[in-house]
Amino acid sequence: MTTTLQPKDNRDDPYTHADMSNQFWLTCMLTSWSDGRGVLPDYLGLEREQFMDLSAYFFSGKVFPERAPSGSALDYSRMLEKEDLITLLKHYSTADTPETTWMITIIVAGCLGSNHLWQDLGLWQRSHLSALLQYNFPELAEKNTHDMKWKKFLYKQLCEAEGLNLCRAPSCEVCLDYPQCFGTEE
Numbered sequence: 516m517t518t519t520l521q522p523k524d525n526r527d528d529p530y531t532h533a534d535m536s537n538q539f540w541l542t543c544m545l546t547s548w549s550d551g552r553g554v555l556p557d558y559l560g561l562e563r564e565q566f567m568d569l570s571a572y573f574f575s576g577k578v579f580p581e582r583a584p585s586g587s588a589l590d591y592s593r594m595l596e597k598e599d600l601i602t603l604l605k606h607y608s609t610a611d612t613p614e615t616t617w618m619i620t621i622i623v624a625g626c627l628g629s630n631h632l633w634q635d636l637g638l639w640q641r642s643h644l645s646a647l648l649q650y651n652f653p654e655l656a657e658k659n660t661h662d663m664k665w666k667k668f669l670y671k672q673l674c675e676a677e678g679l680n681l682c683r684a685p686s687c688e689v690c691l692d693y694p695q696c697f698g699t700e701e
Contacts, residue, residue, distance in 0.1 A: 537614055538573045538649045540638060545620070547637025551584040553628070554635045556628075560589060560624025562618060569617050594627055599673050607655035618651050633664040642667075 527659035547553045558581060570579060591597050603617065604619040605611075628635025633644035644665055649656040659668050 535646055536650065537618060537647070539645055541573055543639050543643060544637040545579060547639070549580060549584060551586075552639030553585070553625070554587045554630070555585075555624055555637060556589045556676065557582045559597070559648060561619050561620050565613075565617060565620070568613060572614070587646065589624060589627065592629075594623075596670070596673055597623060599676075600626060600669065603669065603676070604655070604674055604697060609650040609651065609653060609672060618647070626666060631664060632669075635666075687698045 544553065544555065544559065546629050548559060559569075561569065562650055563581065566581070570577065601619055601621045602629065604622060605615075608615045622632075625636040632643065633641045636644065638644050638647070645656065648665065655672070658672070659665070663671065
């Protein structure tokens with residue numbers, strides 16, 4: 516039997532609500548995931564034991580499906596940058612805890628999707644992802660000064676770390692792809 520979760524509705528301004536935390540965003544993700552939305556695979560991309568630990572830690576007594584109702588499966592063979600993304604997020608994380616490890620693993624799994632990262636994670640709006648990243652990786656989130664789409668931003672950080680510039684223009688402001696990187700996601 517599955518349980519539908521209902522987080523407190525703080526959609527107006529997620530940056531000012533003290534009760535917005537990983538539990539809120541995980542509630543959104545698990546609700547979407549349980550309904551077959553998003554791309555997160557079995558166990559949200561975590562190992563089974565990690566998923567059970569996460570469930571017990573945040574949602575004691577709630578029962579979730581172990582398998583992704585959407586049928587999504589991880590295929591890390593097409594994600595050569597998996598370890599680089601993990602390293603990037605760990606570098607900017609504010610804590611070295613199981614909670615942080617869970618969030619990093621889930622975000623990396625969401626990067627395998629083809630939609631906006633907030634949609635692939637099953638979050639309900641882009642501001643939830645912005646708040647999640649600000650909460651867990653504040654220095655990294657603050658680097659996104661021009662509000663670049665998050666998945667593009669993460670991959671741009673990987674390129675910059677390797678000294679690569681794969682963009683077609685010398686600056687974002689003159690690039691023809693500017694709307695794809697910085698346009699609305701809603």
